[in-house]
Amino acid sequence: MPAHDPWDHNPEAAFLLRDSDIHPGAGGPPEDASIPRDHGLPHDHGPGKSTPGVIDPGVTDPEDPSPEDAFHPRDHDHGHCIADALLKAEAICARRGARLTRIRRSVLEFVWESHSPVGAYDILDRMNADGPLPGGGPRSAPITVYRALEFLMAQGLVHRLASMNAYTGCGLPGTPHGAHFLICDDCGAAAELHDTDIERAISRGAARAGFAIKSPVVEVQGRCPACRPFQDEAE
Amino acid sequence: MPAHDPWDHNPEAAFLLRDSDIHPGAGGPPEDASIPRDHGLPHDHGPGKSTPGVIDPGVTDPEDPSPEDAFHPRDHDHGHCIADALLKAEAICARRGARLTRIRRSVLEFVWESHSPVGAYDILDRMNADGPLPGGGPRSAPITVYRALEFLMAQGLVHRLASMNAYTGCGLPGTPHGAHFLICDDCGAAAELHDTDIERAISRGAARAGFAIKSPVVEVQGRCPACRPFQDEAE
DNA sequence: GATAATGATAATCATTATC
């Protein structure tokens, strides 16, 4: 009976993504392929919440926000989220020699317009509403959006939420990682968790069944903190 | 319609819950006492697995197979699975006064043809291939399949796998319960887990984010025990 | 010129609305 942790047995697949096509455009530059352990970008997440000194169990990445901050408050400076995401995307693509074209950047912006995951057709409609691009051009077809999304996912800039056929900006871009999502079925907001307890529990359950994990999908529907107060009147 | 979702509770309370409280179905509807605890059918699953005397943490329901048996061996008597599932479905529907019509029964049979989840159009094609029903009749449209699936899910006889838009027979039919799935991306087989450790980890993660869980989707892609030996040559 | 990105068209699959 194999008792070892399936996530250990194949380090390549351990925390998903990390396919060979993670930098499709670069054609395999040797240095670029290495994903930096430390990208050194300081991350100011708005006014103080990090509770310094308290290490939250289950969260190890220094850049990863604590679970209490998984959902952004209604009044947060979302412009900052967008700017931050685009800046990082530029940096990541530049470093890898991946081409963040106008279309791809445009799709990324639409994805980041809020913290609610958007469908491919929402993005398409948006693109075609404004005229496809700031500069104008031909109307786009669905495939255009899907291709852009595929690129963005390969670069680790966007996550796909399988349970709702929708896409959302990655909160920890560029680094391959597994993620769990909490999705509010009231306001639609999604929060990305990186919870080692959940990962461990799934690993153990899978190991007991003799199963080798490739990619776990954990997507939980429910009510976010901001919407919970209204839960009673709403139902 | 299943009256309540076992996950539809206050996540704060999840901290206080013990295994027996959290476990789906265990505190189920009182009238469901008639659900056979032991169907007495000899389930020969090949050589030794149950390790008698060892209580596996995280699994408490007597009817729930131990996690080692989550995947059925290739040579298991699948006719037995089918017969068992249909028998239980009849009993459950009869008890509830729900009508398991020919179409619904037919869809249930197709879903149970293997342990690999099937898409709605697979079912449709199957139905229309043989001539729609054993007795013959008009060709079915997609809506027919969806309506049948909706019924079967409402009765707790079928699960939907959101991450792959597919449907699979429920291994613990008739009782409302949360389930986690392990899906083999080689042979396609899916295994249904009821793992309180996973549930607890998710509950805690959600609670820390202030999130009220309604329904968690846990669907893990990977390799099942039977396919793991061939993993290396395959890739 | 080779490779990658986009465009155009359409097929397929998945789901829901309406009558």
Added chain:
DNA sequence: GATAATGATTATCATTATC
């Protein structure tokens, strides 16, 4: 049950931009 619309995704092939 029948008809049809919509949404989601992929396949194919021609054309264009970029290294």
